[in-house]
Amino acid sequence: MSSTVQVDNPDVRVTRWTLKRGEQTGPHRHEYDYVVVPLTSAWMQIRSADGSELATDLTPGTSYFREAGAEHNVRNEEDAVLDFVEVEVVRPRSRPSSEGS
Numbered sequence: 001m002s003s004t005v006q007v008d009n010p011d012v013r014v015t016r017w018t019l020k021r022g023e024q025t026g027p028h029r030h031e032y033d034y035v036v037v038p039l040t041s042a043w044m045q046i047r048s049a050d051g052s053e054l055a056t057d058l059t060p061g062t063s064y065f066r067e068a069g070a071e072h073n074v075r076n077e078e079d080a081v082l083d084f085v086e087v088e089v090v091r092p093r094s095r096p097s098s099e100g101s
Contacts, residue, residue: 003025
């Protein structure tokens with residue numbers, strides 16, 4: 001398993017993850033909202049903290065969003081390499097107030 005932080009600033013953290021067959025991220029909790037951008041076609045095996053399991057089919061370029069608080073372990077049980085970019089929203093932009101509009 002390899003992970004490379006590509007951007008880390010007060011606004012976002014961008015990490016590229018590459019998992020070969022049998023590799024996993026290890027259990028972790030997401031502190032921030034995040035977007036996953038798959039780079040390869042693969043099945044992602046996800047085991048949540050409550051023990052439930054889910055297999056997700058990833059399609060290159062088809063991103064998805066999750067809110068902070070997700071606790072899980074991601075593993076690759078396929079021959080194909082699982083490769084994706086994770087973009088964490090470290091500091092969300094403040095939204096304009098509707099007052100005075």
